[in-house]
Amino acid sequence: MTLLSIDDYRLAFDGFEGTAHVLDGITLDVARGETLGIVGETGCGKSVLARSLLRLNPAPPARVVSGTIRFEGENILAMPDAALRRLRGRRIAMVFQDPAAFLNPLLNIGTQMADVLHGQDSAGDAPRRSAREAHARSATLLASVGLPEPERLLDARPHQLSGGMRQRVLIAMALAGEPTLLVADEPTTALDVTVQAQILALIAALVAQRGLTLMLISHDLGVIAASCARVAAMYAGTVVEDAPTATLLATPRHPYTQGLLAALPDLDNPAHRPRGIPGSIPSLRNPPPGCRFHPRCAIATARCGVEKPALRALAPAHTVACHHA
Amino acid sequence: MTTPLLLAQGLGKTYALKQGRTVTAVADVDLALTPGAALGLVGESGCGKSTLARLLLRLTPATAGRISFAGTDITRIPERALRPLRRRMQIIHQNPSAALDPRLTAGAAVAEPLIIQNLARGAALRARVAALLAEVGLTAEFLNRFPHELSGGQKQRVCIARALATEPELLVLDEPTSALDVSVQAQILEFLETLRATRGLAWVFISHNLAVVRLLCEEVAVMYLGRIVEQGPANTVLGAPLHPYTRALLASVPRLGQIAAAAPGEPPNPAVPPSGCAFHPRCPLAEPRCRTDAPALRIAATGHAVACHLVPGTKRAAL
Amino acid sequence: MRARLAVHLVRRSFGTMLGLALVAMIIALALLGPFIVPYPDDVLGAVNLTNKLQPPSAAHWFGTDEVGNDILTRVIIGARLSLLVGIAIPLAAALIGVPLGILAGTAGGGLREAIMRLTDLFLSVPGLVLAIALVAALGPGIGNAMIALILVWWPGYVRIAESKALAIREEPFIEAARAAGASQVRILWRHVLPNSLSPLIVKMSMDIGQAILAIASLGFLGLGAKPPTPEWGAMISIARGYLPDWWWYAICPGALIYASVLGFNLLGDGLRDILDPRSNRG
Incomplete structure (x- = not known):
């Protein structure tokens, strides 16, 4: 069953030096429960595509030229703001490359996780949960991403955590809204290879336990080969090949x-x-x-x-x- | 045995922090590099491989041990005396965008070492610069381009041309392709290989990418928390590793349909090193003595040294 | 490409355009002053008491002063002096401050401490107060006023040059130069200095406006240029005695001080945008 359906999506960035045609007719379907990797080199548009799923590309300069992105049948590109807030985090969640940049260095982890939970309460018109509830839920989430002593971690500041731990915290935040689709944009690029393996193993375990659909964006075909059953290769804003990972590695056709x-x-x-x-x-x-x-x-x-x-x-x-x- | 081009004995670097605390970035490194040899240095962030590179070129002064280059002890000689030797050893940085002065054209960047070393001037200088750019595959139109007008691969080619300008015998490459896309990385790697073959360069190639090191180096040293934990022929160390850390490193490389989180935890903070063997908190095989005694680097097989209590070996002879 | 981008960035910002226009006007007045003034004889203060303190008219657009000189003429001629000191003071301050700052930033250690603590010492006294004290010691006059302001301003350049040099010192291209065998002098001159210039140019542009204001302030207090030298601050100082009845006397030099300070500040702001490497793309 199709969860996400991107059809002839074109996105341009208007700038002083002219218009950059960053995405040029992307057509891609993702089924529920699938693990899809998107591989490509710098400037192929893979991160812009990932951000498009949550409409995170600042407009202007970004401008949708044509196409639709349907998630569970609804066109994300035409969603009103309230629906978009309910989409972000609660239906589609995202993990980024540089975990340090997505945590406020001045606030402890507990406060930042509570902010995420309260944000979701208000987006979903749910009653704002109490501090005690938020605290308990945050601790459960941190435990679910394999962080030891979650209670103590809630009082820690981001700089007291290693890179791998910070990325785990961000994954926990992404899981807070029980999303259907997890979009991970280069989630291990800033990490060492032994830590990368741990994070990839964690993502694989979460996908299996929670029945998540995964879209993993990476420049590293090895990372995708290890984590995804299917891979789409992008070049200069287009999908050039889309195949089961083993097929693409063994018999690439493009x-x-x-x-x-x-x-x-x-x-x-x-x-x-x-x-x-x-x-x-x-x-x-x-x-x-x-x-x-x-x-x-x-x-x-x-x-x-x-x-x-x-x-x-x-x-x-x-x-x-x-x-x- | 010929005189090694580069010889490091007991090399170490300790930084002083505030309140009298210190952090040891590199300790007890013994290395010998013969002319034309290729040594790979691998390890994760904070293992000291970049600091070691700078120690070898005397870009930062050592706090322990000695380095000699072509028979001259360069550990403490003044910068002025070092200058003629600088011509014979060069460095290539990880991020070509930062390694080029944004206000110098490609031509000026390549010309700079020739001017400093007084190797060419006037028309001869211009001809040399054009020839060097041609050697790295850049046409004369690039002479007047500024770094921001070049792609990442082109910038790295300019850096290589600049490093080659003085015809060095030793090249230290600090993650030269990790900022580049794989298709460009392959171009640069191919080119570097040809270069070493034609010019008979020796190099120390630093990388976190084990595949690249296996491809380009005959010998590999694996570093963990400032020390070499395993060293030997690339095919042995990366094909049949003995140290548990090297094994974890190799197993962690993602492969089709397979994720192996082979070592728990993360590389330790050099400011608070673990006791005994630095790897013991993450080692699946650690024994009680690993917590207390730091293992020395010992010869496990011909040319293959390992620092692990669980790998039998004999004491290594001093270099 | 960069020139075209600069034009684009200037056009995009009204403030920069206005700054550029005001600065162009001041420069034009300074260059063309002697050729366009309506009463060239009044430049050095001809006495014509029958015409004194006339209100604005077709013959004297901004009226006449207490000795019958055309105010517009004297204000236009004053642009030359103001612009000259406005440029000379920051330039001299930069010539002292930038080398010291770059030296402090790259040398480190005791030398850096000595330079920076001396800088702090100067910066801890309010600028104009220090300048007044210095002029009082040296004796009033436009030359001494300039010396005082240069002494007040050089520490600002040390600060900027030092922080910039500290950052650039860590750049890999500096290490690349060292690896090629470059001497310390060469590294400073070829790499550190050129890459430190942008914020210094911005500061200089803003300081030109501030210098014009400061020299006018000293003139107003009777510590700078002396009448009959046509200097804006000195003119306002005299005009003050004729307020409020002869208000036009003060308005004209005041407006030009205002225009030049505003112009150089807006231009400095615009330069900051243009010279910032992050504004490479529009």
Whole structure:
């Protein structure tokens, strides 16, 4: 059953140097209970897409050009503010890259968690819960993300916590509203590899226990391969390939995805020599016509420079946007 | 045995904090690098790998031990005496955006070491700079570009050209590709490999990315809380690790459909180091003696040294 | 690209536009003054008592003063002196303060302590009070007033240059220069100084307005320029005696002091936006 349905979503940013066409016709469906990874390099629009789900991109400069984002059938892009407040945190929750930046250094964890809970009370027109209730609920949430001694932690300030603990606190806050969809934007990029593994394991456990739908955004295909059953690769504001993770890793069909895999050094196979993709990412203010990847593509033909390839199914659940796949 | 290009003995760095407290960033590091050798330094944040890089190049003074470069003890010689040696050792930083002066063009940045070291001037200088940029794959049109007009990969190429300008024998690369996208990282790695082969460079390659280190280095040293805990040939250390920390590090690398949280907790704060073996609070194999005795680095097999009570080995000979 | 962006940022802000216009006007008056004044003879104070203290008229737009000189003429000519001291004081203060500040920021240790504590000493006394005390000691006159204001203002430049140098000292590009073997002098001159300039330029622009005001204040107190030198503050000082009946006498120099302080402040604000690297994108 489809939980989230993005259809031909186009988003532009208007700036002094011109309009940047950051998302160029994103079409993506996410089923309830699915774990979807979105992989792509700097500037591919993956974080902007994630923020679009909660309408967090500041407008202006952001401007929706076309399309719909339906969550449980409702178009998020057309939601009134009150409905949007009920959506944020309670239906879709988000975890970000830099946990330190999302915690107020001056307030203790308990106060910040209570603020989140009270915010949800007011958004949902529920009676404001008492300090005692908020405290108890916060402690339960902290315990559920594997933090020891939650009672003591509620009195701590963010700087007294390590990076991994801070990210756990933010995950606990994201869970506070019992969301259906958890969007995690580079949740482990600021962390060390041993801590990254702990956080990924925590997210996987929460997804399994609570039946969450997960959208994990990362530049690191390894992180997504470990955590997600399905992956969508983005390039310059478009989804170029969408497939089950194992399929995409074994038989990538889009030249960009193939290039991305070839560029990745493999720890377990040092004989694999990574090869770079020639050229660099295009300007989104003045993107190449046709397929946005064609100037860097080894198999591009004249058609690629004129006609934008649509996503088409090569196999059930494996779609590719390439004229030559 | 040939004279090592770089030799560090008992190298350490302790910073003084307020109220008489101290924090030890690097301790007891012994390293020898022969000309043309490639050593990888891996470890998590706060393990001291970047401080060690700066100690090796005398960009920060050591508080313990000795370093010598090409047979000259550089631990304490004055900066003026060091300047001719600086020509032969260079550094490449993690974030190319910060490593380039925002007010200097790419051409001026590459020219600077040549001017400082008095290696070229006038038309010869301009020709050298253009040739260096060409070597890193940048055309002459980049000469007059400012850093903010370049992409991340292009900036890192300018940094490499700048480091190569004085024809160094030793290059210290501090996470040179971690700020770059993988497709660009692969371009730079390919290019660095060619460079080492053609110029016969020796390098110390610092990275948290084990795959990159395995690819580019013959030897690897794993650091934890300021000390080397395992050192040896890259294929052995990263293929058949002996230290529990190295094993945890390797197991934590995400793989398809598999997440292994192999070590609980997080790297400790260097200001309050654990007693005994620094890794013992996170070690699945820790024994009572690990809490009290710090293990020394011992030879477990030829060329393979490990600092763990549970790995048998013999005392390492002094370098 | 950067020039175009600067034009864009200036246009976007009314304040910056106004500041630019006022500053352009003051500069034009200073440059063209002798050629456009209606009564060139009045510049140095010709005595024409039959015309004294006339109200504004077609012949004298802003009236005449107590010795019959055209006020507009004297105010226009005064722009030259005000602008000159307005630029000279911050420039001299920066020439003393910036090297000291950069030295303090990069050297650290005892030298830094010595420089910064001396700076604090100067900053702990209110500027104008210190200036008045200094002029009282040195003797009144425009030259001594300038010396006093320079002595009052250099510490502000030390502060800014020091904090900027402290931050830049930690940048990897400084380490890269050291790794290439650059000497301390070269690092200061080629890397630290150019990257510290933006906030200093902003401060200088704002200080030009403040310097014009300060020198006028000293003139008003009789410690700066002496009549018949056409100086705005000195003019207001005399005009004060003719208030409120001969109000136009004070209004004209007052308006120009106001316009120049406002103009340089608004321009400084605008420069802050333009020179900030974060405003790279509009």
